[in-house]
Amino acid sequence: MKFLVVFTLLFATAYASPVLFQRQLEVPVLADELGGRITNGQTASEGQFPYQVGLSLKFSALSSDWCGGSLIGSQWVLTAAHCTDGAQSVTVYLGATVRTSPEVQITVSSSNIIIHSGWNPNTLKNDISLIRISAVTYSSRIQPVSLPAISSSYSNYVGATAVASGWGLISDSATSVTSNLQYAYVPVVPNSVCSNVYGSSFVTSSNICISTTGGISTCSSDSGGPLVDTASGIQIGLTSFGAADGCTKGYPAAFTRVTSYLDWIKSNTGISH
Known part of the structure; x- marks a missing residue:
């Protein structure tokens, strides 16, 4: 089955039910849905992201x-x-x-x-x-790409800078994927930032969360794409869901946590x- 997920967070008083992005999950922001694509990012050069x-x-x-x-x-x-x-x-x-x-x-x-x-x-x-x-x-x-080492404990990566990449929609008004690979540097934040928006039933320890200040985010059709720690070059997440209200609204985005x-x-x- 197909899912439509768009990163969007709406200010509301009750948790919204999550939804997948278009090939990306959309989860309501205390009342909306999610999605995934790179918005307000930069165009990659050849070979910059060989993985x-x-x-x-x-x-x-x-x-x-x-x-x-x-x-x-x-x-x-x-x-x-x-x-x-x-x-x-x-x-x-x-x-x-x-x-x-x-x-x-x-x-x-x-x-x-x-x-x-x-x-x-x-x-x-x-x-x-x-x-x-x-x-x-x-x-x-x-x-x-390198994966984290299997060990008994892991960093939660909070405070780290990561890079997300993909050919997904580059704006909330875009109607198709982009031709040129896009990327964006994003900060990893505590999972509570996402759970406060989407609810703890959707955001768990097997997710990793980023803030999307300035509308810099993943978006529809970025789903499944990598989130890589810039300091180590290790993949720490893969694009999962965001807010259905839109990818450039400033709501946090959730990824599947690779260490899990x-x-x-x-x-x-x-x-x-």
Whole structure:
């Protein structure tokens, strides 16, 4: 099934029910919905984000959508469950800065998609999935992103600066994904900032939260794309949901917290750090 998620926070007195972005979750801001795309960002240069992946998802003969993802190994892409849920096939774009000009393009069927068994589209829990592709050769434009090391404790990354990237909508008035890869530097904030807006039933310890001061945020069709700690180059999140009222309204955005799923990733891919 398809979900529409837009980052938007509305000032209200009661929690709003979350919703997925267009291939991004939308959660009501104490009364609205969410979404995901890079708004008020910058245009990436060639090879700046060699781990960035574009996903063209086919749901039926007449239905398709776009999401982001990250290359975590020569045969594995990490993305959001709400992106791949219901997909019949997915075409993976690697090494692209201009969206339609990838260095490598690979199409796989739904049998190559692994959605977390705990994925719940009603609560937005466990919004994570994997895509197995044929082995890709690394180049200056195609490189895997580093994942956090499996350990007994992790930083919560609060106060860190992270970078989000994707081809999603670049404004709330945009009607289609952008041609050129966009990115934005965003601050990680306590999860309470998101839970105060979307409610603690949607925002849990397996999420990571950013503020979107100045309307700098992810937005629709950025879903599944990477959030990378700029200090370490480690992927700490993947775009999950935001406010349905709009991506440039200043509401916080929520990501799936990668450190919560390292064992799951390792058990399915063998990848660990």
